[in-house]
Structure formats: C-alpha cells, structure tokens
Amino acid sequence: MSGPLLRNRWFVGSVGGTFLLLVFSVFVGFVWLPSAQDDSLFKGLLNSICSAAGVPRSWLGEASAPVTSPVKVSEVVMTPTTLDEPSSGGGVGRGATLALRCTMCHGLRGVSTSQTPTLAGQYASSLYKELRDFQSGARASAVMAPLVAELHDQDLRDLSAYYASLPRQQSPATQDLQSAPDIVATGAPMRNIPPCGSCHGRLTAKLGVPWLDPQPRDYLKTQLEAFAHGTRRNDTSAQMRNIARNMTTEEIDASVDYYSGTR
Amino acid sequence: MARAVPADPHDGEAVAKRIENRWALTMVGLVALLVAMVIFTGLHWATMPPSRVETINPSTLHVSGEFVESNLGSAVETDGSVTVRIVGQQYSFTPQCIVVPSRTPVTFRVTSADVIHGMLITGTNINSMVSPGYISTFKTRFEKPGDHLMPCHEFCGTGHEGMWANVKVVEPDAFARLVGPTRRASCDL
Known part of the structure; x- marks a missing residue:
C-alpha cells in the first residue's frame, strides 16, 4: 500500500x-x-x-509594592456560594431572636417607618456585606458600629437570612419598569451611567447589591450623595462611586423619587 | 484512471498536469503570503501577539495584591516606565479616568472582578479581553498627547453600554506633576 x-x-x-x-x-x-x-x-x-x-506565569517583573489604602475599605469576599454554608444550628429562627436589637429603628418586621432603611425581603448577600462593613469600619455609622461590634460572623449570617426571609414591601408605583425614569430604566450611557435597574433589580441583579424599593427618600438621597462625594467608600472597587459622581442633581432626585415611591 | 484511457490525440494528460502544476504553485503562493503576513504583523504591528497568561482569584481583588483600590491607576516605576492597573466590573472600569505620559513605555495590567469584559483604546491598536481569573498584560507606548475613549467591547450585561473609561495621554512633565507621594496617578474626579 x-x-x-x-x-x-x-x-x-x-x-x-x-x-x-x-x-x-x-x-x-x-x-x-x-x-x-x-x-x-x-x-x-x-x-x-x-x-x-499559555503556561500561567508572573508577567509583571519588577514593580513597586502595592499602595495600601489610608482609609478602611470593604474586605468582604462575595461569591455566589458565600452564604451557602450550612449554618450550625442557626438560620432564620436564630436571626429573628438576634434581630430584637434592630427593631427599634428598622421596624418590628423589618419595615422601617423612619429614615432608616427597610430590611424586609432584602437580599441576604447585601445585608451580610453591609453588616460586615459596619463591623470593620469600611462603612461608617455611629449608630450601627456599636450594635454590630460584638456579633460573630454566624450572627451576621443568621440576621441576613432572617431579614431576607421576611415579605418584601412593594410600592405600587415601582411595580413596573414602564413608569421608571430614564436613569433607572436606561441610564445615561453617553455619560458613563448604566441604568440603576441593571444592578438593583427589575432589570437584573448583582451579587451583594441591595434591592432598593421602597426605601425612605432621605436615606437613599443621603447615600447616593455620599457615594458621589466619596464620603461613603465601601462599594467594592468603587463600583457605585463611579456611577454616582456622574449623575446630575435631577437624575439623583428622579431615581430617589422612583425608588422611594416619594415616601 | 488516467492509465486506462487509450491514446489521446489532444494530449489530455499533459494538459491536466500543466494545470495541476499551476494550481499547486498558486496555492503554495497563497499559503506563503498568508504566513508571511502573520509573521510581519506579529513582528511589526500587533502589540500583543502571544498570550501572556497569568491567573488571579477574581473574588479577592479588592482585599489584597496589586488590584486593591488604592493601587489602581498609573504607577511610576523606578526605571521611569509606567504600569497602569485597571479593574473591570459590572458596569465600570476603575479608575474611570486613566492618565498616562506620552513617549514613555507603558505596561497595562487589567483584570475583571465578575464576568468577561473587553477593552480597547480608540485610535490605537490596544484591544484586549478582560477576563475574570486572568490578568491581561500588554506593553505599549503613546507617541502623542490626546484624549481617547476606552469602551468595554464585550457584552457584559444589561448595563454594558454605560461601561467605558477615558484615557488621557499628557506630556511627561505634566504627568510628573500629577503623580502624588505614593507615585500613583489617575484623573478621576
């Protein structure tokens, strides 16, 4: 052959x-x-x-050592499985007991009647991240810091599970995206602003990011302005500061009105 | 088959052979041209022909290592070159405004904290994927001062269209004035 x-x-x-x-x-x-x-x-x-x-190697060569931040930044590592670990005898019930210390501001069943955020139905990942940031000082609050200082990691997980399990309050105005202002539904791509809804729900969600409606108007506005001015810095790698500082006053008001149901 | 054919008054075998020879030469020429193009562009045009594979844990970028927030942006190295570190995430690049000196060797180090992003710098041949778990490293040099846009060019989610950054190339002495005591610079507000 x-x-x-x-x-x-x-x-x-x-x-x-x-x-x-x-x-x-x-x-x-x-x-x-x-x-x-x-x-x-x-x-x-x-x-x-x-x-x-394509053998993985270190390509940087000689470089100056990383500059560490002079201010405290968030060190919470969030992955889709972060909150999956079986809670050792904890969970929603234990979280409900621990939550007695929260009811004075955040309402009996997580629905706030003051300017503090509503927690009922919030994503567990977001609750857990913020609690950890209050504990580490990455998110400053004279009220929250002493309340979480003594809590263990399992306590924070149980609290997050409890508040996530409560029924979410939804204002009728925010039920559909049709009534949403442009900044929420489409953002302002020409000015580097993705839509609020692409991370905060309605369109899509992002891990560790809160569901926003309904929240008290003053609370939302204060936080958005704090991000814009860089006084709140616990958003991982500046993901929210990058957006807030490009927003106009009108856009801030429009988004805050939408998510608060003008409460 | 050809051997089975009886004597051919038109000399078919010789004609076929001549045509086969021409086609073979044409094909060899085409392949040679394509290979030569690959070699020429690889040597003279492309900034990053071979991959520089390097891995990193995307979930802990902000906790330690070179991609912590305070270390992002342009870093001046002892040899005078500049290393630019960028994190891509849904839906922005950090830093949002990157400043680099002209006529200076620049090394980009880019990675993603969540999904696959991409980056290109308009008016240059800089174009790279930004993948979670991997660091994209490439070296370049900007000859002229000017402003460029740096959009994410890989659909990364519903806010993709709002994800881009600015690249400002400035004169080396103007850049030197921007560098702070930590030898880091960015033009973020």
Missing part, C-alpha cells in the same frame, strides 16, 4: 509540504514571534514555547 503512494509525487509533495508548513508554523508561533517580544519570559527556547502555549 505504502509503495505506490510514496512513488506518487503529488502525494509526497502535498503531504510532505503540508507537514513542513506545520513544522514551520509551529516554529513561527512558538519560537520566532514570542522571541521578538521584549519580556524576559519569552527569551530562550523553553521559555518562549511555554509562554506562547
């Missing part, structure tokens, strides 16, 4: 040529082009082959 094939010069020429092309292409891709880069990790045969093939 091999005899006649190898005597056929078209076969030998095409297969042999393709093979040579492969060898040459491998040389180009794994040796020649990588070696033309000026990184030291591309120098040398083994280095260039490994680097071009």
Whole structure:
C-alpha cells in the first residue's frame, strides 16, 4: 500500500509540504514571534514555547509594592456560594431572636417607618456585606458600629437570612419598569451611567447589591450623595462611586423619587 | 484512471498536469503570503501577539495584591516606565479616568472582578479581553498627547453600554506633576 503512494509525487509533495508548513508554523508561533517580544519570559527556547502555549506565569517583573489604602475599605469576599454554608444550628429562627436589637429603628418586621432603611425581603448577600462593613469600619455609622461590634460572623449570617426571609414591601408605583425614569430604566450611557435597574433589580441583579424599593427618600438621597462625594467608600472597587459622581442633581432626585415611591 | 484511457490525440494528460502544476504553485503562493503576513504583523504591528497568561482569584481583588483600590491607576516605576492597573466590573472600569505620559513605555495590567469584559483604546491598536481569573498584560507606548475613549467591547450585561473609561495621554512633565507621594496617578474626579 505504502509503495505506490510514496512513488506518487503529488502525494509526497502535498503531504510532505503540508507537514513542513506545520513544522514551520509551529516554529513561527512558538519560537520566532514570542522571541521578538521584549519580556524576559519569552527569551530562550523553553521559555518562549511555554509562554506562547499559555503556561500561567508572573508577567509583571519588577514593580513597586502595592499602595495600601489610608482609609478602611470593604474586605468582604462575595461569591455566589458565600452564604451557602450550612449554618450550625442557626438560620432564620436564630436571626429573628438576634434581630430584637434592630427593631427599634428598622421596624418590628423589618419595615422601617423612619429614615432608616427597610430590611424586609432584602437580599441576604447585601445585608451580610453591609453588616460586615459596619463591623470593620469600611462603612461608617455611629449608630450601627456599636450594635454590630460584638456579633460573630454566624450572627451576621443568621440576621441576613432572617431579614431576607421576611415579605418584601412593594410600592405600587415601582411595580413596573414602564413608569421608571430614564436613569433607572436606561441610564445615561453617553455619560458613563448604566441604568440603576441593571444592578438593583427589575432589570437584573448583582451579587451583594441591595434591592432598593421602597426605601425612605432621605436615606437613599443621603447615600447616593455620599457615594458621589466619596464620603461613603465601601462599594467594592468603587463600583457605585463611579456611577454616582456622574449623575446630575435631577437624575439623583428622579431615581430617589422612583425608588422611594416619594415616601 | 488516467492509465486506462487509450491514446489521446489532444494530449489530455499533459494538459491536466500543466494545470495541476499551476494550481499547486498558486496555492503554495497563497499559503506563503498568508504566513508571511502573520509573521510581519506579529513582528511589526500587533502589540500583543502571544498570550501572556497569568491567573488571579477574581473574588479577592479588592482585599489584597496589586488590584486593591488604592493601587489602581498609573504607577511610576523606578526605571521611569509606567504600569497602569485597571479593574473591570459590572458596569465600570476603575479608575474611570486613566492618565498616562506620552513617549514613555507603558505596561497595562487589567483584570475583571465578575464576568468577561473587553477593552480597547480608540485610535490605537490596544484591544484586549478582560477576563475574570486572568490578568491581561500588554506593553505599549503613546507617541502623542490626546484624549481617547476606552469602551468595554464585550457584552457584559444589561448595563454594558454605560461601561467605558477615558484615557488621557499628557506630556511627561505634566504627568510628573500629577503623580502624588505614593507615585500613583489617575484623573478621576
């Protein structure tokens, strides 16, 4: 079988040529082009082959040490499974007991009647993140700091589970997105502002981000302005400050009115 | 097959062979041209032909390491080059305004905290994926001062259209004045 094939010069020429092309292409891709880069990790045969093939390495070389923040920033690590661990004998019931210390401001069943936020039906991930930030000082509050100072991590998880389990209060005005102002439904892409609803619910949600309606108007406005001025900085990697500082006064008012149901 | 055909007054075998030869030469020429183009663009045009694979835990970027908030933006290295660190997340880049000096070697280090994003800088050939779990590293140099936009070019969710940053290229002496005592600079408000 091999005899006649190898005597056929078209076969030998095409297969042999393709093979040579492969060898040459491998040389180009794994040796020649990588070696033309000026990184030291591309120098040398083994280095260039490994680097071009995608072996994970450290590419920075010499660099100055990271600058640490002079102010406290959030150190809460949120993943979709952060709150999944089976609570050791805790959970909603234990959270309800612990929540007795919260009722004075946040309402008997998590529905606030003052300027404090409503917690009933809030995402557990958001509650847990904020509680941890109050505890670490990343989010400053003279009222909340002493109340959470003594709580253990499991306490915070149980509190979050409890408030997340309560029925959410929804104002009729915010039931549908049709009535939402532009800033909530479409944002202002030309000014670097994604829609509020793309993280805070209605459109889509983002892990660790709160559901906003209905919340007291003054509370929402105070927080939005604190983000805009950089006085509140516990949003991970500035994700909310980046947006708030680009918003106009009218946009702040429109979004706050929508999410508060003008309460 | 050809051998089974009786004597051909039109000399078909020789004609076929000539045509086959021409096609073979044309194909070899095309392949050679394409390979030469790959090599030329790889050597002279592309800023990042081979991948520089490096992994990182995307959930702890803000806790420790080089992507903590206070270390983002442009960092001046001891050799005079500039390292720019950027985090992409739904739906913004941090820092939102990046300032770099012209005529200076610049190394970008970009990563994502959540989903797959992308970045390109208008008017340059800088274009990279920004993937969670990986650090995109590439080196470049801006010759002229000017303003560029840096949009996210990979659909990353419902707020994708609002995700972009500004890149300001300034004269080296103007850049030097922006650098603070920590040797970091950004043009965020």
